[in-house]
Amino acid sequence: MAPAHPAHPVGPPSQAASASPDPALAWSAGSAARPFVSFGEPEGFGERARPRVRRRTAAAAACLVLGLGLIGGAVTGSWLTGDDGDVASGSAYTTAGTLWHGTPVDQLFPPTVEGTGAGPGGADRTWTRIAVAPDSGCAHAFDPLLHKVLAPVGCQRLLRATYTDATQSHVTTVGLLFTKADPATMSALATRFRDERLDRRSDLMPRPYAAKGTAAAGFGDEQRATWTVSVLTDAPVVAYAVSGWADGRTVDSPQPAADAVRSGATTAPAQAGLGNEAQGLGDRIERRLRQTVGSATEKPS
Known part of the structure; x- marks a missing residue:
């Protein structure tokens, strides 16, 4: 990613279909042992x-x-x-930026995520992980405009996993973009997202991760229905989630999850509870990240 601060995005990106990666490349494939994310390569008088x-x-x-x-x-x-709060905060920030290197996949993206009260009307939700993407850079991982907006923070590593609900009717990809940015740069990006409402723009949706032989096999760009993007300021991470139907149906008018979960929302994604899927699962994965950072920076008693 280029280090310069982008101008305001102009014009919608092309909706190129996402390639379907081989699930055999997933971190968790081919091993009964718990998989690990381990790919890493400063004045007198008288x-x-x-x-x-x-x-x-x-x-x-x-x-x-x-x-x-x-x-x-x-x-x-x-x-x-x-x-020393400043020192502790700086240590946690630095630690968070290294979690992609050696943290177990199951710790960041658990095989099962419980969403008590996360569904429409406070219903409970359970999500099951069906695919884990090989860790990667950010080339081709985002639509061009979102790629441009995220450019100032850089791309250290991108981790992604896709989940389905208990009925396998919905699929949701969650992602953790580990950036190269310092706290000031992350705060500037978070401020821009808030002030310009960039997390509400459908031309800045994250892309899903599809995997062959799973309920998400047909989960491409045209199937994106609702999404969330969260720019963290206490960690060099951008967390996101994007949801759609598992049957591969296309969506003409995607809706940000914050709008889809509002009472009285009548769009198809809102009525189907897809906003709750993206927001509920995204919130819990972000929470897992913070818990992992807290555990990694705890001082021994």
Whole structure:
């Protein structure tokens, strides 16, 4: 990705169909052991004034010593107790950026995800993982306009998995884009997404991950129905989810999940609960990421 900040996207991208990767290339394929993501390759006065000066100097010296003692004690205390919030925050941010390298697939993308109250009307949901994409760069992983918008943060690694619901009626791809950006750059991108409502634009939808021989085999660009994009500021990660029907039907008017889950929404994706699929599963995968970061940065007792 180019490092320059993009101009506002103009015009819709082409809707090229996504290639269907071989599931044999998935992290979890061909091994009974838990799969791992491990692909990785910094101012005097006269005579009479002197006694007063001496007294004042002595008092000032005493205050200085006392002050230094208090400051030193506070600093020492912070070192001993680990209360330096900035250092801890920076450590967590740095740790988050390396999780793609050696974290078990099942920890970031569990085989089964429970969504208590995540469905329409507060119904429970259960999602089952049916495909895990080989980790990759970002070439061809996003539509051109989304690729351009994400360019300022760079692409370190992209991890993706696709899930289906309990009835295998819906399919949802979740992705974690690990960027090369520092906290300031991630905050700038998050601000742009919020202020320009980029997460509501259908020409900035993420692409799905389809896999042969699964319920998501026909889940291509034309089948995208609803989506979420979340730019994290406490980690160099962009998390997203995109949902559609498992029967391969095309969608003429995709709807952002935030709109599809609103009460009274009447679009087909909303009525089918696809907004809940994308939002519910996306939220839980993002939560898993933060839990993993927290565990990785915990100090031993």
